[in-house]
Amino acid sequence: MPVRILDVREATVPIASTIRNATIDFSQMTISVVAVITDAVRNGQRVVGYGYHSNGRYSQSGPIRDRFIPRILAADPDDLLDDDHDNLCPARVWATMMANEKPGGHGERSVAVGTLDMAIWDAIAKIAEMPLYALLAKKRNQEASGRVFLYAAGGYYYPGQDMRALCDEMRRHLDEGFTAVKIKIGGASLAEDRKRVEAVLEELGPHARLAVDANGSLDLRMAVAYGEMLREYDLLFFEEPGDPLDFALQSVLAGVYPHAMATGENLFSLQDARNLVRYAALRRDRDFLQFDASLSYGLTEYLRILAMTEAQGWAPSRMLPHGGHVMAMNMVAGLGLAGTEFYPGLFEPWGNLPDHCRIEDGYLTLPEAPGMGFEANSALFEAIKQATA
Numbered sequence: 001m002p003v004r005i006l007d008v009r010e011a012t013v014p015i016a017s018t019i020r021n022a023t024i025d026f027s028q029m030t031i032s033v034v035a036v037i038t039d040a041v042r043n044g045q046r047v048v049g050y051g052y053h054s055n056g057r058y059s060q061s062g063p064i065r066d067r068f069i070p071r072i073l074a075a076d077p078d079d080l081l082d083d084d085h086d087n088l089c090p091a092r093v094w095a096t097m098m099a100n101e102k103p104g105g106h107g108e109r110s111v112a113v114g115t116l117d118m119a120i121w122d123a124i125a126k127i128a129e130m131p132l133y134a135l136l137a138k139k140r141n142q143e144a145s146g147r148v149f150l151y152a153a154g155g156y157y158y159p160g161q162d163m164r165a166l167c168d169e170m171r172r173h174l175d176e177g178f179t180a181v182k183i184k185i186g187g188a189s190l191a192e193d194r195k196r197v198e199a200v201l202e203e204l205g206p207h208a209r210l211a212v213d214a215n216g217s218l219d220l221r222m223a224v225a226y227g228e229m230l231r232e233y234d235l236l237f238f239e240e241p242g243d244p245l246d247f248a249l250q251s252v253l254a255g256v257y258p259h260a261m262a263t264g265e266n267l268f269s270l271q272d273a274r275n276l277v278r279y280a281a282l283r284r285d286r287d288f289l290q291f292d293a294s295l296s297y298g299l300t301e302y303l304r305i306l307a308m309t310e311a312q313g314w315a316p317s318r319m320l321p322h323g324g325h326v327m328a329m330n331m332v333a334g335l336g337l338a339g340t341e342f343y344p345g346l347f348e349p350w351g352n353l354p355d356h357c358r359i360e361d362g363y364l365t366l367p368e369a370p371g372m373g374f375e376a377n378s379a380l381f382e383a384i385k386q387a388t389a
Contacts, residue, residue: 001086002077002078002081002085002086003038003039003040003081003086003087003088003127004038004039004077005036005037005038005072005073005077005080005088006037006038006039007037007073008034008035008036008037008069008072008073008116008119009034009035009037009388010032010033010034010061010064010065010069010388011032011033011034011387011388012030012031012032012033012059012061013030013031013032013033013052013059013350013383013387014028014029014030015029015030015031015055015347015350016028016029017029017346017347018158018159019156019157019158019346020156020157020187021156021157021184021186021187021213021215021217022157022184022185022186022187022214022215022216022217022218023186023187023215023216023217024056024215026055029055029056029058030058030059031052031053031054031055031057031058031059031350032052032053032059032060032061032064032111032112032115033050033051033052033115033383033384033387033388034050034051034052034064034115034116034118034119034388035048035049035050035119035384035388036048036049036050036051036116036119036120036122036123038088038123038127040123040126040127042126042127042129042370047123047126047127048123049118049119049120049121049122049123049124049126049371050118050119050122050372050374050384050388051115051116051117051118051119051120051122051294051327052115052118052294052325052350052384053111053114053115053118053294053295054292054294054295054322054323054324054325055324055343055347055350057108057111057295060108060111060112060115063108063109063112064112064115064116067097067112068097068112068113068116069116071096071097071099072093072096072097072116075096079092079096080092080093080096086127087124087127087128088120088123088124088127090117090120090121090124090298090299090300091300093117093120094113094117094120094297094298094300094301097113097116097117098113098297103271106268106269106271106272106296106297107268110268110269110295110296110297110301111268111294111295113297113298114293114294114295114296114297114298114301115294115298116298117293117297117298117299117300117301118293118294118298118299118327118372120298120300121298121299121300121327121372122371122372122374123371125370125371125372126370126371128370129370130370131144131146131330131366131367131368131369131370131371131373132327132330132334132371132372132373133146133329133330133331133332133333133334133366134146134334134368135334136330136331136334136335137333137334137335140334140335140336142334142335142336144333144334145333145365146333146365146366146367146368147333147363147364147365147366148329148332148333148339148340148363148364148365148366149332149338149339149340149362149363150178150329150339150340150341150342150359150362150363150364151178151179151180151181151182151209151211151236151339151341151342151362152170152173152176152178152180152181152182152341152342152343152344153181153182153213153324153341153342153343154169154170154173154181154182154183154343154344154345154346155169155170155181155182155183155184155196155200156184156346157184157187157188163195163196163199166183166196166199166200167199167200167202167203170183170200170203170204170208171203172344173208173344174204174207174208176344176358176359177358177359177360177361177362178208178342178344178359178362179207179208179209179361179362180208180209180210180211180236180362181200181204181208181209181210181211182210182211182212182213182236182239182341183196183197183200183210183211183212183213184212184213184214184215185197185212185213185214185226186214186215186217186218186222186226186241187215187217190222190225190226190229193212193226194229197210197212197230197233197235198233201233209234209235209236210233210235210236211235211236211237211238211239211262212230212235212237212238212239213239213240214226214238214239214240214241214242215239215240216240216241216242216243216244216266217242218241218242219242219249220242220246220248220249220252223241223242223249223252223253224252224253224256226238226241227241227253227256227257228256228257230257230259231256231257231258231259234259235259235260236260237259237260237261237262237287237288237320238257238259238260238261238262239261239262239263239290240262240263240265240266240290241253241261241263244263244264244265244266244267245267245272247275247276247279247280247281248279250263250276250280250281250282251279251280251281254280254281254282254283255281259286260286260287260288261282261286261287261288262287262288262289262290262320263276263280263282263287263288263289263290264276264289264290264291264322265290265291265292265295265321265322266295267291267296268295268296268297269296269297269301270301270304270305270308273289273291273296273305273308273309274308276289277289277308277309277312277314284312284313284314284315284318287318288318288319288320288338289309289314289318289319289320290319290320290321290322291305291319291321291322292321292322292323292328293321293323293327293328293331294323294325294327294328295322299327299331302321302331306319306335316335316336316337316338317336317337317338318338319335319337319338320337320338320339320340320341321337321340322340322341323340323341324340324341324342324343324347324351325350325351326354326372326373326374326377326380327372328340328341329364329366330366330372330373333366342359342364348379349377349379349380349382349383350380350383352377352379352380353377354366354367354369354373354376354377355376355377355378
């Protein structure tokens with residue numbers, strides 16, 4: 001029988017924290033959580049798709065409730081289905097949400113659509129009775145092992161934090177099974193950040209790689225100064241040195257910093273991703289592209305971005321999506337991407353690992369649960385259910 005969307009719900013959830021990076025603190029951070037309720041039944045349970053977006057962008061209640069949910073619920077149900085009429089079609093639901101929207105203006109609208117799109121894909125995979133990563137691999141005629149490379153994204157600036165506390169945090173990540181970690185830079189002086197980098201490198205020794213993230217905080221002069229300082233070290237990557245739309249800065253830095261760079265998490269559309277690839281002088285043999293599907297119109301748009309980057313000669317193994325959420329993990333496992341980040345001990349339960357899963361030698365093996373696998377993460381699933389009840 002044709003699938004019908006019966007209701008869509010949204011809630012704002014606080015994820016406040018005392019941490020900060022070089023550009024923002026998280027003292028008032030919120031996210032949107034959504035539930036797409038369908039009339040499909042699998043294993044005696046009504047299929048409900050869930051979604052939420054990454055930290056760093058505030059909740060999107062206004063556009064979700066005022067524009068995008070009403071468009072989904074007002075649509076002819078048949079217009080939201082795939083050709084076989086036995087499941088939802090993500091591209092058609094996406095087009096319904098974006099009806100009557102002008103081009104451009106991607107910074108906030110894209111988060112609202114991306115959050116809902118996550119829930120649509122969760123429902124689709126559950127209706128198909130497949131893990132999302134297996135469904136994605138099938139669409140690309142690939143094998144899916146369910147293995148995901150994760151790096152520990154931490155090293156934030158904390159009130160009263162000293163070098164010992166920073167190094168102790170990195171040591172915990174090694175003990176948790178990570179083989180790569182990331183710390184923040186750009187929120188202190190260049191001299192202080194050099195000390196932070198050197199202290200962490202000494203703590204890690206040969207056991208793990210270090211990445212650094214300036215969160216778009218540096219102007220051209222300081223980006224070059226940091227590049228000249230950091231080129232001395234064997235870093236996994238130097239992330240988002242300047243404003244995400246300053247492609248000229250990125251291009252200049254590529255001439256100064258010879259090692260891997262990473263950027264793209266704050267670009268929210270196919271068009272912006274295409275301009276990054278065209279004009280930022282990024283290098284296909286070493287740099288990473290970090291587009292976050294939950295913030296950039298969803299997995300539906302990410303698949304278009306992936307097709308574009310592949311056409312421009314970028315291998316999926318150079319894609320390293322931002323997010324720290326279960327959808328990014330499914331994307332890595334199903335699309336053959338390089339890996340994704342994880343926030344140990346931060347933003348819980350929104351960043352928890354699935355129950356009974358642990359990281360071994362830098363890799364996580366996802367459970368074979370239908371959909372995104374929210375239900376395999378008891379603390380996260382309980383929080384989602386409470387928020388959208």
